[in-house]
Amino acid sequence: MQTAVRGHENPALDVAWMAARQLGLSLVICSCLLAGHPHANDRRWSFLLEGLRDAGDELERRGGALFLHIQRSGGSPAHSWQGMLSLARGATLTVTEDMPVEPHRGWTLAITEALNSRQQEHDSGVIDLTDERDTVGSSGGGLWAVDTACVVPCIQVGRAYERAFAFRSATAGYRSAAMGMLQRYNKFDGIGLGDVTLSEGQVGWMDGWDVIKANSQTLSSIAEIVADTPVDHTVPPSPSLSGGAAGYAQWEVFKSSGRLKNYAKTRNDILTPDGVSRLSPYHHWGMVSPFRIAREGAAVYKFQDEFLVWRELAYSFCHYRYPQHSTLDGVPKWARDTLQQHAADAREALPLAQLEGASTGDPVWDAAQRCLNRHGELHNNIRMTWAKAILRWAPTPGDALQWAIHLNHKYALDGCDPCSYAGILWCFGQFDGPKSPERPIFGRVRGRPTSIHNAKLAGYRRIVDRDTYGAARRTP
Ligand SMILES: Cc1cc2nc3c(=O)[nH]c(=O)nc-3n(C[C@H](O)[C@H](O)[C@H](O)COP(=O)(O)OP(=O)(O)OC[C@H]3O[C@@H](n4cnc5c(N)ncnc54)[C@H](O)[C@@H]3O)c2cc1C
Numbered sequence: 001m002q003t004a005v006r007g008h009e010n011p012a013l014d015v016a017w018m019a020a021r022q023l024g025l026s027l028v029i030c031s032c033l034l035a036g037h038p039h040a041n042d043r044r045w046s047f048l049l050e051g052l053r054d055a056g057d058e059l060e061r062r063g064g065a066l067f068l069h070i071q072r073s074g075g076s077p078a079h080s081w082q083g084m085l086s087l088a089r090g091a092t093l094t095v096t097e098d099m100p101v102e103p104h105r106g107w108t109l110a111i112t113e114a115l116n117s118r119q120q121e122h123d124s125g126v127i128d129l130t131d132e133r134d135t136v137g138s139s140g141g142g143l144w145a146v147d148t149a150c151v152v153p154c155i156q157v158g159r160a161y162e163r164a165f166a167f168r169s170a171t172a173g174y175r176s177a178a179m180g181m182l183q184r185y186n187k188f189d190g191i192g193l194g195d196v197t198l199s200e201g202q203v204g205w206m207d208g209w210d211v212i213k214a215n216s217q218t219l220s221s222i223a224e225i226v227a228d229t230p231v232d233h234t235v236p237p238s239p240s241l242s243g244g245a246a247g248y249a250q251w252e253v254f255k256s257s258g259r260l261k262n263y264a265k266t267r268n269d270i271l272t273p274d275g276v277s278r279l280s281p282y283h284h285w286g287m288v289s290p291f292r293i294a295r296e297g298a299a300v301y302k303f304q305d306e307f308l309v310w311r312e313l314a315y316s317f318c319h320y321r322y323p324q325h326s327t328l329d330g331v332p333k334w335a336r337d338t339l340q341q342h343a344a345d346a347r348e349a350l351p352l353a354q355l356e357g358a359s360t361g362d363p364v365w366d367a368a369q370r371c372l373n374r375h376g377e378l379h380n381n382i383r384m385t386w387a388k389a390i391l392r393w394a395p396t397p398g399d400a401l402q403w404a405i406h407l408n409h410k411y412a413l414d415g416c417d418p419c420s421y422a423g424i425l426w427c428f429g430q431f432d433g434p435k436s437p438e439r440p441i442f443g444r445v446r447g448r449p450t451s452i453h454n455a456k457l458a459g460y461r462r463i464v465d466r467d468t469y470g471a472a473r474r475t476p
Contacts (some may be wrong), residue, residue: 001031001066002107003099004148004286005051005244007058008189012146016095020196025092027196028203029059031214032084033070033229036077037103039409039416041232043376047243047413049222051287054244056214063194067203068214073230075210083209085114089141090204097286098145100154100319101418102326112143148286150312151178151294157312160320162332163431167313168305175308179298182291238281238376238413240468242475247282250472254278255296264302270379271459273470277303278377281413283311313431314422325421326405328398328428335429338443339397345440350393352403364450365389367461369407375469376413380423382460385448387427391441401428 004010013029020027031052033045056066071080088094088111096108147153152174161167205211212218219225227233241250254260254277266275282288290307297303317325324330328339350360358369368386372378378386387404394400404424409415426432427448434444453460463469 001029001052001055001097002104003097003284005031005048005055006286006289007055007062007064007066009185009289009291010286011148012095012097014188015144015146016093017191017193017196019093019095023092025196026198026202027064027193028067028087028091028198029064030067030069030087030211032080033068034077034080034084034103034107035071035230036081037231037416039232040229041235041410042226043235043237043411043413044415045226045229045231046222046237047241047281048285049219049225050243050246051282051285052214052244053216053219053222054287056219057216059193060215062190063192064197065199066214067200067211068218069209069211070225070229072210073228075230079208083206085111086206086209088115088143092141094143096143096145097148098154098319099149099418100315100322100325101416101421103416105322108143108145115141115143149283149290150315151175151182151291151308152312154316154319157316157319160317161313164309164313167316168309171309171312179294182295185289185291232410235411237474239474240375240377240470240472241278241281241413243281243285244287246472246475247279247288250282251277251279251288251293251296253471260297260300260303263300267302267306268381270382270453271456271463273377273379273463274472276380278470278472280417280419281376284414284417284419310422311419314418317430318418318421325418325425328401330421330425331428331430334434335432335445338434338438338445339391339428342441342443343396347392347441349395352394352406355390355393355403356407360393362389362450364453364457364460367457367464371464371469372407372411374464376411377469378412382453383423384427385450385453387424388442388445388448389450391428397428401425 001013004012007013016027033048052066052068056068059066069080069083071077094111097104099105147155152171156174157171161170200211200213259266259274260277263276266272269275279288279293283290294304294308297307321330328336354360355369358366358373360366365386368378368382390404391397391400394403401424404427405420408420408424412420414420422431429445432446435446436444438444439447
């Protein structure tokens with residue numbers, strides 16, 4: 001359980017449960033916090049652990065259990081990784097989430113490769129795996145990656161789309177069929193897991209691999225646990241959003257206050273932080289069911305379009321364009337060419353540290369970066385302007401892209417997501433067409449000067465400089 005941190009409406013959990021029942025095997029649900037995550041920090045780990053705590057409680061209510069390995073300070077990364085591998089090697093089947101971007105995709109591929117090479121050694125008689133596995137005679141040892149995030153699974157989409165309108169129309173039929181099927185998905189939620197779940201002592205953990213059962217007792221002091229992990233401690237937890245079940249509380253208020261109904265009118269106003277759902281961090285970790293949000297948001301066309309078209313466009317784009325999705329090779333040729341043709345244009349070179357310190361001297365941009373640094377959130381309207389402006393200061397367009405990815409992933413609670421790459425690449429011409437007139441630095445990539453926000457700057461600064469962003473307040 002890595003990116004669908006929930007005990008309900010979880011296709012990976014359902015597949016694992018059904019496979020265990022069909023094969024007469026037992027089920028071990030496990031999550032690993034590896035410090036090898038390139039953007040592991042207090043903000044990300046606190047939010048994730050809050051989600052794991054709530055998912056652990058939820059699974060216990062269903063008679064199951066969530067086992068959690070956290071790489072601690074002084075612990076060896078290799079040992080953490082070996083523990084995860086040994087678990088996969090000992091299993092007849094490993095089921096995980098199909099997350100199309102790093103670090104999860106790389107981890108999934110590495111485990112698959114390790115399992116395959118071990119299977120080849122077994123098949124050629126070099127090693128005997130028969131006693132090692134919790135198996136009923138099958139040679140097993142496979143890994144299944146299940147799409148837990150999209151209403152139209154990436155595999156069904158079939159390819160990467162370059163424009164939202166093309167994706168929207170090509171997937172419309174699948175989407176409406178899937179929405180029909182998902183109406184009653186929550187009927188699985190009551191099914192008990194106790195008959196297939198192993199207790200802690202029954203699992204063959206690797207010697208010395210530190211595992212706890214995640215629930216609100218074992219994770220009652222998340223701040224202390226995070227302090228004892230080898231992650232970046234310079235990025236503090238969000239003052240506004242707590243992970244886990246808080247996501248649904250936020251969603252309920254969004255619906256009952258009428259803000260969902262007014263979404264099309266308020267979604268672009270940077271002075272109305274709660275005019276949007278602010279659920280993207282919960283979607284990133286799968287702490288709320290995307291299927292429930294799709295069902296309950298279905299009546300509001302604009303919301304549904306952002307959620308089911310733009311978000312799922314991002315997932316399938318990353319799925320089929322990996323690993324180019326994180327480089328300028330991911331944008332169309334016209335955009336790459338025009339940025340390259342203007343790469344030598346005069347620009348005000350600033351070091352990345354100055355951007356990270358929100359001290360470029362551009363008041364709009366600095367306010368946006370301060371919002372990211374303090375709150376871990378950035379309104380989509382100013383986020384587009386924010387990423388495009390980086391082209392003005394980075395040495396090359398390629399550097400600008402990497403700086404945007406770095407700043408986004410390090411500070412944004414929803415960072416490291418397929419939507420991160422799609423959103424950032426949009427600022428560099430992806431999912432868009434060439435614009436006229438051609439301008440310095442940007443060439444034919446759509447411009448968005450920071451001055452478009454000048455009229456709202458004073459109000460925006462007041463929002464950014466408050467203790468919390470919008471109405472939500474973190475309850476650790
Ligand atoms: C430069 C840049 C960087 C971005 N980085 C991220 C990121 O790291 N993680 C992330 O989830 N999104 C990212 N986005 C997309 C968008 O900014 C966020 O999804 C949105 O602001 C989240 O706020 P919300 O949950 O209130 O969205 P709402 O407006 O309430 O929309 C509901 C949901 O729809 C999805 N959604 C909304 N807008 C978009 C969009 N433009 N593209 C894809 N999905 C969308 C999100 O899952 C969101 O939670 C980025 C956009 C840009 C321009």
